[in-house]
Amino acid sequence: MPGGLKAVFFDVDDTLYATHYFAWEARRKAVEAMIDAGLRADAESVLERLRIVVDRYTSNYPGHLDRLIEGYSEEAYAPVNPAIIVASGVVAYHGHKERNLFPYEDAKQLLEWLRDREVPAGVITSGIPTKQAEKLVRMDLVEYFEPGWIFISQQMGLSKEDPAIYREVCNTIGVDPRWTIYVGDHPMNDIDMAAEAGMMTVLCRRSGHYSNLVGRHKPTYEVANFLEIIEYIERDFPIR
Ligand SMILES: [Mg+2]
Known part of the structure; x- marks a missing residue:
């Protein structure tokens, strides 16, 4: 790795x-x-x-x-x-x-890119567990994630609006949060919480849904699409 x-x-x-x-x-x-x-x-x-x-x-x-x-x-x-x-x-x-129900085209490209480089990927999501899982199954994305790395807040008795869930995930997988990235679209619930847990963060602005919100933490990276994430990872990490 x-x-x-x-x-x-x-x-x-x-x-x-x-x-x-x-x-x-x-x-x-x-x-x-x-x-x-x-x-x-x-x-x-x-x-x-x-x-x-x-x-x-x-x-x-x-x-x-x-x-x-x-x-x-x-x-x-x-x-x-x-x-x-x-x-x-x-x-x-x-x-x-x-x-x-299809994923963003470049989301699949990024997941494939990570898989080819043996960077493991996972999900941290909130919502009704079977509904969130159904979305991943319908979009045909399950194969891109480590089997034990689909974390759904309701199943964990935690909220995504709490850094504890991000710490708990990193504990469970046995990885220092500083060497992980969390990608989300919500400046507070995703970026602030993951940042407070010590993770690097990517704020993806493409949906425009929370464009009026500004979090307390500046995201490590701010992108409009996932191809930009590939560029940043290539620039900042020793990955071939
Ligand atoms: Mg979201």
């Missing part, structure tokens, strides 16, 4: 793939299917209501479309059974998910 860099860990959402964009694409498909099934409303106004529901119940809540349809009076869908409207949206949502 090359000296100086012993492990690279990745956040999942909006780091390995465009989570927010993908989720709203899938929700748009759901709304269109609900209208096709008999909901009499225009797509933009339904999406606006869905945004409010998602904000209120958070993104992992399983009943967004049920709550959405409850906001309509019967005249908006009669004589169609509202459960058919909801189910049409659910099927469209999952259909979109099955066909369209």
